[in-house]
Amino acid sequence: VLIAIGRDACTRNIGLQTIGVKINEKNGKVPVNDEEQTNVPYVYAIGDILDGKLELTPVAIQAGRLLAQRLYGGSSRKCDYINVPTTVFTPLEYGSCGYPEERAIDEYGEQNLEVYHTLFWPLEWTVPGRDNNTCYAKVICNKQDNNRVIGLHVLGPNAGEVTQGFAAAIKCGLTKELLDETIGIHPTCAEVFTTMNITKSSGQDITQKGC
Secondary structure (H helix, E strand, O other): OOOOOOOOOOOOOOOHHHHOOOOOOOOOOEOOOOOOEOOOOOOEOOHHHEOOOOOOHHHHHHHHHHHHHHHHOOOOOOOOOOOOOEEEOOOOOEEEEEOOHHHHHHHHOHHHEEEEEEEEOOHHHOOOOOOOOOEEEEEEEEHHHOOEEEEEEEEOOOHHHHHHHHHHHHHOOOEHHHHHHOOOOOOOOHHHHHOOOOEHHHOOOOOOOOO
16 A cells, blocks of 8 residues: 655744735645745745645755845746656656646647657566566657657656656757657667657557567
8 A cells, every 4th residue: 555645835834924925725835936936025935835836855956046046146047847857766667757748738739749659668578578568658749849849758667767868858959850860779768769659649559569
């Protein structure tokens, strides 16, 4: 049995109401604008306390660093809360960066997206004879922006390492064409992102027969 209870936002008894800072009454979290500024202009919030943002330590560190640079260093750089690589370290890891498919549809419209996906079989699974079709990879592309990759998802061994590498490419404006032009390292799990050619909209079979 796995229970993920999340985090409690302990904001109701620290005096925010005294200075007029609004919180989400449902969860106690603090709404902010894209510069981590609350409804009270001189009060900022970062990290897990933010309403609708990711509860990840590296995100809080990055947001805090950039906030300090904006407030005291003359910078204008803001934290990117979309292209955040993250991994669930279950025995079969799941990694993602960018939009989940459902949110991408809400943001861009299903007609403006192309989703490529495939099942795959890691080389190290050939000897123990594990299921060919347990691992999964998917990229979500914005057709209106040169098929730019706006979401990447992988379920398989070492997904964290794979996702971290592709996250930098996504920040640089990775497109499906660039993925296709990239020579894969055989036989790695990450190679699958350089050979994907089946779209979800085609309805074609993505099951694999071997390595």
